Amino acid sequence: MYQLHCFAQSGNSFKIAFFLRALGQPYEPVFLDFMNGASRDPAWRESTNAMGEAPILEDGARRITQSGAILTYLAEKHGAFGGNTPEEKLEVLRWLLFDNHKFTSYFASYRFSKSFGPAAPDPAVMAWLKGRLEVAFDIANKHLAKTPFMVGGAPTIADFSMCGYAFYPEEENGLDLHTRYPHVGAWAQRMKALPGWVAPYELMPGDRILPKW
Ligand SMILES: N[C@@H](CCC(=O)N[C@@H](CS)C(=O)NCC(=O)O)C(=O)O
Numbered sequence: 766m767y768q769l770h771c772f773a774q775s776g777n778s779f780k781i782a783f784f785l786r787a788l789g790q791p792y793e794p795v796f797l798d799f800m801n802g803a804s805r806d807p808a809w810r811e812s813t814n815a816m817g818e819a820p821i822l823e824d825g826a827r828r829i830t831q832s833g834a835i836l837t838y839l840a841e842k843h844g845a846f847g848g849n850t851p852e853e854k855l856e857v858l859r860w861l862l863f864d865n866h867k868f869t870s871y872f873a874s875y876r877f878s879k880s881f882g883p884a885a886p887d888p889a890v891m892a893w894l895k896g897r898l899e900v901a902f903d904i905a906n907k908h909l910a911k912t913p914f915m916v917g918g919a920p921t922i923a924d925f926s927m928c929g930y931a932f933y934p935e936e937e938n939g940l941d942l943h944t945r946y947p948h949v950g951a952w953a954q955r956m957k958a959l960p961g962w963v964a965p966y967e968l969m970p971g972d973r974i975l976p977k978w
Pocket residue numbers: 774775776777778804817818819820830831832833865
């Protein structure tokens with residue numbers, strides 16, 4: 766059975782947990798106590814992930830990190846959600862890269878700093894991150910005005926990747942993004958309606974922490 770190293774606050778892990786459920790693949794969650802510094806332990810990095818990140822998928826002797834690589838591996842292995850043609854597969858890769866560089870990345874950084882960082886967020890850093898994430902959301906919103914899912918008419922791993930942080934409580938970011946970017950909001954609802962969807966704090970191990978700042 767697959768093992769997924771994850772923790773409740775991790776939208777990058779949620780991408781994989783949700784995708785495994787959509788594939789109908791059972792998995793065992795392995796709790797990473799990230800919020801108490803487990804991923805900064807040199808021994809953990811040595812033994813488990815030199816990149817110091819969740820998620821990590823174990824498939825027998827194989828260990829894979831980076832959500833985009835994991836999603837691609839699972840889509841190919843199970844022959845689903847990877848895109849139907851070479852052109853679609855290339856489009857899926859383009860959005861996975863956009864997600865990892867900008868859409869998830871800036872938003873996750875903003876939300877973590879706002880709610881869970883070790884110190885009160887620096888307003889200048891937050892303003893910069895907000896500007897960057899808003900550009901990414903605007904790009905996704907314009908794209909989703911023309912198509913129900915990121916690539917073609919059906920969900921692919923590009924969607925599972927981009928929805929990683931879509932279902933956490935709004936109070937953790939305070940930006941009202943699904944109202945301000947309504948096509949993103951409608952797409953998130955379409956993702957939520959897929960078989961296998963469960964809210965992140967119910968799906969992954971670890972206690973919920975209320976926003977600190
Ligand atoms: N591009 C990576 C990002 C993973 C990531 O940033 N995970 C967070 C938890 S949600 C993390 O472990 N961050 C630790 C760090 O940035 O040092 C992926 O998609 O897997």
